[in-house]
Amino acid sequence: MTETRFRMLEVDLTQGKAHTVDVTEEVKKHLGARGLASKVFWEMMPVGCDPLGPENMLHIGVGPVTSLIGDKTIFSFKSPLFGWKGRAAMSGYFGREIVNSPFNGGILVTGKADHPVYLYVLDDNIEVRDASPYWGSYKQRSEYAIRRDLRQETGEEFAVAVIGPAGENKVRYANVTHEWFHSASKWGVGAVMGSKNLKAVAIRGKKGPDYAEPSKVWEIFRHYSEHPAVKAHNYRERRFGHMTSIPDLYYAGGDGVKNNNLGWHEVCGNSNAYKHELEYYLWTDGCPGCANPCFVPFYNPTPPNGPVAGEFRHDNTGCFNANVLLSYEEMTYLTVLLDELGMDGEEAGGIVAWVMELYERGLVTKEELGGIDLKWGSVEAVDRLLRKIAHRQDLGNILADGYKFAIPAIGKGCEKYAWQVHWCSCATYDLRRMPDHAVDYVCSHNGARMGTGIRGGLAESATVCTFTAEPAARVWGSLEEGIRQYVNAVCGWNLTLDDINTIALRDYMLERCYCLREGFRPLTHGRLPDRAFDQPITTRRGETFVLDRGDFAKLVRDYNVNALHLTEDGIPQKDFIAELGLDYVLPTLDKLDL
Amino acid sequence: MCHTPKNRLDEGADEVKEEKGGWGVDNVPYPEGSSLVCTRDLLCVGCGICELACSFHHYGLLNRELSRIKIQKRMTPVSKSIQSVCVQCGPDERECQKACPLDPPVIHFDSEKKHMDVDTERCLGHDCGRCAEACGGDAIHFYPPEHDYALVCDLCEKAGTRRPHCMDACPRQALEYMSARTYPFLKDAQHLWRIGADEKAELIHKRTYPLGWDSLGVTDKPFSEGSRRAKRLD
Numbered sequence: 001m002t003e004t005r006f007r008m009l010e011v012d013l014t015q016g017k018a019h020t021v022d023v024t025e026e027v028k029k030h031l032g033a034r035g036l037a038s039k040v041f042w043e044m045m046p047v048g049c050d051p052l053g054p055e056n057m058l059h060i061g062v063g064p065v066t067s068l069i070g071d072k073t074i075f076s077f078k079s080p081l082f083g084w085k086g087r088a089a090m091s092g093y094f095g096r097e098i099v100n101s102p103f104n105g106g107i108l109v110t111g112k113a114d115h116p117v118y119l120y121v122l123d124d125n126i127e128v129r130d131a132s133p134y135w136g137s138y139k140q141r142s143e144y145a146i147r148r149d150l151r152q153e154t155g156e157e158f159a160v161a162v163i164g165p166a167g168e169n170k171v172r173y174a175n176v177t178h179e180w181f182h183s184a185s186k187w188g189v190g191a192v193m194g195s196k197n198l199k200a201v202a203i204r205g206k207k208g209p210d211y212a213e214p215s216k217v218w219e220i221f222r223h224y225s226e227h228p229a230v231k232a233h234n235y236r237e238r239r240f241g242h243m244t245s246i247p248d249l250y251y252a253g254g255d256g257v258k259n260n261n262l263g264w265h266e267v268c269g270n271s272n273a274y275k276h277e278l279e280y281y282l283w284t285d286g287c288p289g290c291a292n293p294c295f296v297p298f299y300n301p302t303p304p305n306g307p308v309a310g311e312f313r314h315d316n317t318g319c320f321n322a323n324v325l326l327s328y329e330e331m332t333y334l335t336v337l338l339d340e341l342g343m344d345g346e347e348a349g350g351i352v353a354w355v356m357e358l359y360e361r362g363l364v365t366k367e368e369l370g371g372i373d374l375k376w377g378s379v380e381a382v383d384r385l386l387r388k389i390a391h392r393q394d395l396g397n398i399l400a401d402g403y404k405f406a407i408p409a410i411g412k413g414c415e416k417y418a419w420q421v422h423w424c425s426c427a428t429y430d431l432r433r434m435p436d437h438a439v440d441y442v443c444s445h446n447g448a449r450m451g452t453g454i455r456g457g458l459a460e461s462a463t464v465c466t467f468t469a470e471p472a473a474r475v476w477g478s479l480e481e482g483i484r485q486y487v488n489a490v491c492g493w494n495l496t497l498d499d500i501n502t503i504a505l506r507d508y509m510l511e512r513c514y515c516l517r518e519g520f521r522p523l524t525h526g527r528l529p530d531r532a533f534d535q536p537i538t539t540r541r542g543e544t545f546v547l548d549r550g551d552f553a554k555l556v557r558d559y560n561v562n563a564l565h566l567t568e569d570g571i572p573q574k575d576f577i578a579e580l581g582l583d584y585v586l587p588t589l590d591k592l593d594l
Numbered sequence: 595m596c597h598t599p600k601n602r603l604d605e606g607a608d609e610v611k612e613e614k615g616g617w618g619v620d621n622v623p624y625p626e627g628s629s630l631v632c633t634r635d636l637l638c639v640g641c642g643i644c645e646l647a648c649s650f651h652h653y654g655l656l657n658r659e660l661s662r663i664k665i666q667k668r669m670t671p672v673s674k675s676i677q678s679v680c681v682q683c684g685p686d687e688r689e690c691q692k693a694c695p696l697d698p699p700v701i702h703f704d705s706e707k708k709h710m711d712v713d714t715e716r717c718l719g720h721d722c723g724r725c726a727e728a729c730g731g732d733a734i735h736f737y738p739p740e741h742d743y744a745l746v747c748d749l750c751e752k753a754g755t756r757r758p759h760c761m762d763a764c765p766r767q768a769l770e771y772m773s774a775r776t777y778p779f780l781k782d783a784q785h786l787w788r789i790g791a792d793e794k795a796e797l798i799h800k801r802t803y804p805l806g807w808d809s810l811g812v813t814d815k816p817f818s819e820g821s822r823r824a825k826r827l828d
Contacts, residue, residue, distance in 0.1 A: 100658070138809075138812070138814075140669070140671060143669070157666050179669075180669065180673050180810070208655065211656060214654060214655050218650050218656060284766075285675065286639040288640070288641060289643065293641065299672065299805075307802075309671060309672045309802050309811060333812070380816065383817040387816060
């Protein structure tokens with residue numbers, strides 16, 4: 001048995017050159033993907049660099065467990081949306097192709113090309129190619145054209161992650177997609193690619209993965225994928241896809257309704273996963289290595305919204321839907337538009353709902369909107385506004401920069417109506433109903449998102465799909481134990497559970513320190529909107545939910561100390577990070593005003 | 595119980611065995627005689643576990659490039675996984691065998707084992723590749739340089755026992771056994787399953803008519819201005 005070596009491909013777009021770096025020692029300390037990116041960024045990225053400038057870096061990360069417990073590719077970068085480390089996770093086939101290529105430590109993209117390019121990786125053959133023919137076209141067409149051309153040239157079916165018009169125009173919440181419905185949507189990864197003139201990354205790995213003990217890996221794989229707990233798990237999503245959680249949350253009062261003003265509206269009843277299945281179900285699709293597929297595309301052939309084909313997720317649909325007083329039928333059109341433009345649905349949904357409320361209150365006028373009558377429940381108005389945002393026209397130019405820049409630009413007290421934390425929309429959850437999520441969002445240094453804590457970080461360093469991994473505790477006792485077994489079999493190491501826990505803590509602390517270095521301040525930025533404390537919502541059952549400022553502050557302090565091993569104010573403790581082997585960050589931390 | 599045909603169609607007549615009760619793939623016996631791994635693309639979710647099972651069974655590795663069953667993704671325009679595996683063609687239809695330039699052919703139907711077999715030592719490899727070109731089902735692959743010979747489904751036959759590992763591993767029942775026993779006209783009808791990945795994608799594409807290959811249905815015109823709703827998109 002030989003120990004697995006990890007190699008990272010480093011591509012400099014400015015020079016048009018690429019070379020390979022052995023990152024095995026870093027992987028031993030940080031596991032890969034998100035953790036590895038933190039280390040690389042801490043060492044290599046200039047302090048305070050412009051997220052949309054050439055100094056920003058894009059790490060397309062995989063880890064030892066990629067495509068074994070689901071498949072995730074983790075994009076890490078400095079976020080143009082809020083200004084410190086952003087990460088976006090993408091499901092689908094992309095990760096498997098990277099792992100099967102010689103670059104099992106991921107791909108690091110630096111610099112900026114002087115014209116539109118795409119990155120071509122076929123095993124050892126790496127090229128930065130001209131992407132002018134594809135620049136400017138919608139996402140599906142771009143991906144199809146690149147894949148078709150590469151297939152004609154090489155005979156191989158590539159995995160191609162592309163940006164759409166929103167990414168090209170540096171909309172600060174643009175996303176990257178491959179296989180059309182597998183998106184890395186969060187925190188402006190598409191804008192970072194757009195700022196580098198990088199239209200797409202095309203990869204095909206034929207070498208095969210490096211596993212120290214393939215028979216052991218296969219044994220663990222079969223044990224998990226055929227375990228009764230896995231078979232019983234996730235039945236709803238296996239059948240209906242991820243969108244089934246939207247109606248569930250409406251009935252519990254946990255999803256956004258009318259820009260998170262309400263706990264229930266009659267339009268919520270129109271979003272029915274079962275009816276959607278009966279009307280438009282096409283087939284079920286999944287990711288490599290997952291026996292519980294949760295992608296359920298639809299095809300709506302009927303006017304006025306069809307013919308369109310798309311896929312509902314909680315993230316790309318729940319954010320609009322009842323939040324702008326629409327339902328699944330209209331979303332069959334709008335979700336597809338979002339996908340084609342290449343924008344994060346949650347961010348776009350939150351912003352559109354916010355502007356609708358501003359329009360209703362007279363803080364934004366029809367003239368500013370370029371003539372759009374932005375009324376609640378108008379598909380046409382949402383359609384036109386999304387196009388204006390993607391192409392940066394009229395008020396869309398301001399909205400394309402996200403809450404951070406749009407709030408001061410619009411002024412007039414508009415921030416009162418923005419449902420955001422860290423300048424990130426939280427449209428898909430009503431935080432009054434879900435205080436656990438609210439704590440997660442507020443304590444996060446990684447945008448307003450669930451699963452940003454220590455375990456979530458570990459999952460994204462190992463690149464595990466947290467949906468697929470939900471039954472892990474019943475199979476292995478804990479997800480950490482499953483990751484440990486896999487990592488040892490894949491890498492030929494002999495890690496203990498303590499080692500895995502230490503890696504998880506180290507990754508978390510290093511990432512937090514990096515964010516602090518780049519300007520993140522937990523007390524200033526981790527704040528819920530006032531509406532969460534001042535304006536109760538009432539669910540369909542008549543239950544009322546609102547948060548209490550004092551209670552919530554206590555929850556946050558407890559979570560910081562007990563779950564995240566931070567001070568009450570969310571700052572890493574110096575002794576603790578030194579114990580984790582991160583002494584090298586201390587001199588920088590000392591200089592910060594925390 | 596299924597009738598067992600004993601006629602010219604049944605080159606490898608099965609013996610009928612007593613079955614245990616109940617439905618489900620577990621109650622279908624492993625194929626004997628002339629048989630094939632039959633694909634159900636619309637049930638396939640593209641997890642690729644069958645590819646890993648195949649590769650592991652034959653080589654002890656988890657490299658999907660070594661798999662004899664292939665799962666490819668195509669945009670139709672909705673992305674769809676497409677399965678390709680050898681259908682163990684009938685006597686007149688073995689285009690791969692006819693295309694082999696060597697005599698006797700490297701890739702051939704083993705009349706004792708009742709499935710395709712490859713004489714790996716003599717194979718000219720991907721530089722020749724005529725069998726793969728001749729196959730209408732995209733079922734033959736090469737993996738140079740380590741395994742530069744025709745990789746084709748052998749129904750996982752080892753020491754006279756068959757146990758197709760892809761079927762065992764498939765979590766969606768998207769692979770089925772088909773034998774003369776379960777399908778009496780098998781010998782004349784195998785070519786019905788021999789459809790190339792491109793053609794399958796074309797057929798599945800029709801399900802989303804009138805969408806084009808590269809369009810999900812949204813044009814550069816806003817919702818109200820599109821006259822597209824009644825027309826086919828290009």
